[in-house]
Amino acid sequence: xxxxxxxxxYELARPAARAGGVALTGLGLAGLAAVYAVxxxxxxxxxxxxxxxxxxxxxxxxxxxxxxxxxxIVVAISLxxxxxxxxxxxxxxxTDRFTKALERLSSEDIDARLGGIYALAHVGxxxxxxxxxx
Numbered sequence: 001x002x003x004x005x006x007x008x009x010y011e012l013a014r015p016a017a018r019a020g021g022v023a024l025t026g027l028g029l030a031g032l033a034a035v036y037a038v039x040x041x042x043x044x045x046x047x048x049x050x051x052x053x054x055x056x057x058x059x060x061x062x063x064x065x066x067x068x069x070x071x072x073i074v075v076a077i078s079l080x081x082x083x084x085x086x087x088x089x090x091x092x093x094x095t096d097r098f099t100k101a102l103e104r105l106s107s108e109d110i111d112a113r114l115g116g117i118y119a120l121a122h123v124g125x126x127x128x129x130x131x132x133x134x
C-alpha cells in the first residue's frame with residue numbers, strides 16, 4: 001500500500017520536475033547566449049585593442065577568438081552527447097543479445113540450445129563487470 005502511494009506521488013511530481021528542468025535549462029541557455037554576445041562585443045576592449053591601441057584587423061581577430069571558443073564548446077558538448085548515445089545503444093544491443101540467447105535456450109532443437117549457451121557466454125564476456133556491495 002505504501003509502495004503504491006509513493007509511486008503515485010512520484011508520478012504526480014514527475015511532470016512538475018520535468019517542467020522545472022526544462023525551465024532551468026532554458027534560463028541557462030539564455031544566460032549563456034547573453035554572456036557570449038557580451039564577450040563577442042566587448043572582447044577587443046578587454047584585450048586593450050579599442051581606441052588608440054589596435055586596428056580593425058586586431059579587433060576582428062579578437063572577435064574571431066570568441067567565435068572559435070564558442071564553436072569548440074559546442075563541439076565538445078556534441079561529443080559528450082554522442083558518447084552517451086553510444087553507451088546507451090551498446091547497452092540496448094547487449095540486452096537484445098541476452099534476450100535472444102534466452103529464447104534459444106528454450107528451443108526444442110539441441111543445436112539452438114547450444115547456440116544459446118555460446119551466445120550467453122559471448123554476452124557475459126562483452127558485458128562490463130559490475131560489483132555490488134552490501
